[in-house]
Amino acid sequence: MKKILPALITSLLLSTTAQADDGPVTAQKLSDHVYVLFGQGGNIAASVGDDGIYIIDDQFAKLSDDIKKTISDLKPGSAEFVINTHHHGDHTGGNENFAKAGAHVIAHDNVHKRLEEQHGEGSGFLPRISFGHDLKLHFNNEHAHVVHYEHAHTDGDSVIFFSNDNIVHMGDIYFNFGSLPFVDVDSGGSVNGILAAVDDVVKQIDDNTKVIPGYGKVSDRSGLIAYGKLVQSAKDVMLKAMQNNASLEQVLKADPLAELNLEYAGWLPKEKVTTLFYRSLK
Numbered sequence: 409m410k411k412i413l414p415a416l417i418t419s420l421l422l423s424t425t426a427q428a429d430d431g432p433v434t435a436q437k438l439s440d441h442v443y444v445l446f447g448q449g450g451n452i453a454a455s456v457g458d459d460g461i462y463i464i465d466d467q468f469a470k471l472s473d474d475i476k477k478t479i480s481d482l483k484p485g486s487a488e489f490v491i492n493t494h495h496h497g498d499h500t501g502g503n504e505n506f507a508k509a510g511a512h513v514i515a516h517d518n519v520h521k522r523l524e525e526q527h528g529e530g531s532g533f534l535p536r537i538s539f540g541h542d543l544k545l546h547f548n549n550e551h552a553h554v555v556h557y558e559h560a561h562t563d564g565d566s567v568i569f570f571s572n573d574n575i576v577h578m579g580d581i582y583f584n585f586g587s588l589p590f591v592d593v594d595s596g597g598s599v600n601g602i603l604a605a606v607d608d609v610v611k612q613i614d615d616n617t618k619v620i621p622g623y624g625k626v627s628d629r630s631g632l633i634a635y636g637k638l639v640q641s642a643k644d645v646m647l648k649a650m651q652n653n654a655s656l657e658q659v660l661k662a663d664p665l666a667e668l669n670l671e672y673a674g675w676l677p678k679e680k681v682t683t684l685f686y687r688s689l690k
């Protein structure tokens with residue numbers, strides 16, 4: 409999601425996650441070593457163990473102190489690494505603060521490129537370590553596998569697999585609101601890429617896997633399958649409406665997504681979803 413919409417996202421989150429009601433940043437334990445942190449941006453995962461601490465995503469800069477406090481309540485110390493699932497500001501806004509505190513930021517090459525365009529060369533927001541296809545972080549008795557998925561929510565998305573703990577962090581490829589994703593076409597995202605990523609992750613996990621979405625409550629394999637089916641239905645009705653070279657104007661007028669009967673957040677109304685799906689599928 410884009411950083412201009414935090415208030416709306418927060419109110420959406422507060423209405424859907426009980427965990428967010430206790431304070432600015434709260435933690436939910438998922439395994440002996442892995443926690444999910446809810447605050448005002450994309451869901452954070454924290455790995456806490458004998459080797460130290462690292463986190464996946466870091467929300468907004470103004471929340472860095474709250475995030476640090478929540479983490480040090482789990483284990484004294486600070487994050488040694490931050491993995492970014494993608495470049496959006498509600499997932500990378502704390503990069504500079506965590507880097508100043510000693511963390512090394514890790515992300516896909518395209519995240520480095522986009523953050524450099526945004527913040528300039530040498531900025532503390534940029535990853536110190538970037539990678540092409542995948543990378544493994546051997547830390548806290550875990551071998552976290554960070555895997556790039558092409559042209560999904562953006563062109564720089566990573567999914568992180570904690571294989572020992574049987575947990576996966578999907579970033580914004582997965583919005584767990586029972587609604588459709590934000591396909592950031594202008595940042596290289598695509599409907600087909602989201603479907604391919606969901607499909608691939610579903611094949612790699614089992615019924616006991618805990619699935620952390622970019623937004624919304626922690627989910628599981630069946631939740632992710634249902635989400636994939638929903639995105640596929642939206643693609644199907646869109647393609648039908650786009651037959652005979654229909655223009656965007658004609659498709660918006662025909663309102664094909666209406667038959668899915670979904671609710672839409674104020675920052676991502678149906679017209680915007682329709683437009684992004686149209687541009688992606690055209």
Ligand SMILES: [Zn+2]
Pocket residue numbers: 409410494496561580
């Ligand atoms: Zn995003």
